[in-house]
Amino acid sequence: MAVVFEKTKMLTDVPFHYCPGCTHGIAHRLVAEAVEELGMQDKAIGIAPVGCAVFAYNYFNCDMMEAAHGRAPAVATGIKRVHPDKLVFSYQGDGDLASIGTAEIVHAAARGEKVTTIFINNAIYGMTGGQMAPTSLEGQVTTTSPYGRKREHCGLPIRMSELIATLDGACYVERVSLHDVPNIIKAKNAIKKAMKYQMEGKGFTFIEVLSTCPTNWGKTPVEALKWLKENMIPYYPLGVVKEEV
Amino acid sequence: MAKLTINEDACKGCSLCIQVCPKHILELNREKLNAKGYHPIGIINMDECIGCASCARMCPDVVFTVER
Numbered sequence: 001m002a003v004v005f006e007k008t009k010m011l012t013d014v015p016f017h018y019c020p021g022c023t024h025g026i027a028h029r030l031v032a033e034a035v036e037e038l039g040m041q042d043k044a045i046g047i048a049p050v051g052c053a054v055f056a057y058n059y060f061n062c063d064m065m066e067a068a069h070g071r072a073p074a075v076a077t078g079i080k081r082v083h084p085d086k087l088v089f090s091y092q093g094d095g096d097l098a099s100i101g102t103a104e105i106v107h108a109a110a111r112g113e114k115v116t117t118i119f120i121n122n123a124i125y126g127m128t129g130g131q132m133a134p135t136s137l138e139g140q141v142t143t144t145s146p147y148g149r150k151r152e153h154c155g156l157p158i159r160m161s162e163l164i165a166t167l168d169g170a171c172y173v174e175r176v177s178l179h180d181v182p183n184i185i186k187a188k189n190a191i192k193k194a195m196k197y198q199m200e201g202k203g204f205t206f207i208e209v210l211s212t213c214p215t216n217w218g219k220t221p222v223e224a225l226k227w228l229k230e231n232m233i234p235y236y237p238l239g240v241v242k243e244e245v
Numbered sequence: 246m247a248k249l250t251i252n253e254d255a256c257k258g259c260s261l262c263i264q265v266c267p268k269h270i271l272e273l274n275r276e277k278l279n280a281k282g283y284h285p286i287g288i289i290n291m292d293e294c295i296g297c298a299s300c301a302r303m304c305p306d307v308v309f310t311v312e313r
């Protein structure tokens with residue numbers, strides 16, 4: 001018998017601290033597998049965010065740097081410019097990237113930094129207790145929108161992939177989802193492709209990963225996947241938003 | 246023939262693997278608690294496993310190793 005699936009060496013033995021059924025664990029594994037499959041284990045440097053993934057540096061078996069909230073793209077810029085031969089990725093949530101860190105992500109993309117950003121869109125602030133994020137859906141109940149997000153008050157959710165795709169420095173932008181196995185496989189392929197374009201010096205690469213936060217959504221992990229599929233995908237369509245390489 | 250190895254102590258009992266198994270042979274073991282205090286995943290009938298690794302790809306906590 002041959003091994004068809006085993007834990008990638010690009011993940012350490014430290015168990016994830018995430019809540020049961022949280023898709024951060026799947027996203028971590030896909031990033032790690034992508035690096036391994038590209039043979040870049042010894043060349044990868046990751047930037048961890050502030051948010052539930054703040055301890056990502058304990059999980060990836062490569063050099064990792066922790067950035068201040070939202071500043072991962074700026075840290076990634078510095079690392080990549082000093083080490084242009086390294087594969088540099090940032091891993092960021094939607095509070096981190098689409099709220100406090102909007103300036104950093106927009107300008108890193110505009111400058112065409114040759115890095116890969118993995119953007120975890122779970123439509124909420126997970127770590128701090130389920131506050132509304134810029135990506136929370138219209139009508140979505142969160143601890144800071146107890147009657148549901150209202151358009152008149154908060155506007156509509158930001159589609160970060162579409163926004164980043166307008167910038168000339170961004171060469172590849174794709175939105176993927178983790179709600180079932182076929183989409184998980186597609187998500188890994190997108191991450192791999194982004195990393196490949198990065199190493200070819202094509203420009204800034206951005207993969208938005210639709211994810212769940214069962215705890216703060218108040219759902220079981222299985223219900224959360226269903227909610228993602230039925231509510232997030234209609235607003236955040238899957239697929240390649242831009243591929244100009 | 247396929248073989249599934251389960252790292253029981255890594256399991257958080259989220260059930261995501263159960264709903265993607267095409268053979269419906271995964272179930273939480275209600276008789277047991279793991280080191281984290283969850284009922285860990287168990288396989289009801291190893292002979293029926295086809296080694297598709299759907300469970301392993303869905304699991305957020307990398308509990309499974311699959312051989313075929």
Ligand SMILES: Cc1ncc(C[n+]2csc(CCOP(=O)(O)OP(=O)(O)O)c2C)c(N)n1
Nearest residue numbers: 050051052069093094095096124125126127
């Ligand atoms: C400068 C600063 N402002 C605010 C916070 C509080 N804070 C910590 S995590 C977080 C948001 C996390 O949400 P997200 O980025 O969506 O990640 P998730 O936890 O959902 O994975 C905030 C506002 C902080 N740590 N530092």
Ligand code: SF4
Nearest residue numbers: 018019022052126213
């Ligand atoms: S709070 Fe939400 S995002 Fe954070 S680990 Fe728990 S389920 Fe995941």
Ligand code: SF4
Nearest residue numbers: 266294295297298300
């Ligand atoms: S490998 Fe496939 S058949 Fe076997 S337990 Fe996992 S999902 Fe079920």
Ligand code: SF4
Nearest residue numbers: 256257259260262304
């Ligand atoms: S998906 Fe993983 S953590 Fe969740 S019940 Fe199955 S084996 Fe356990």
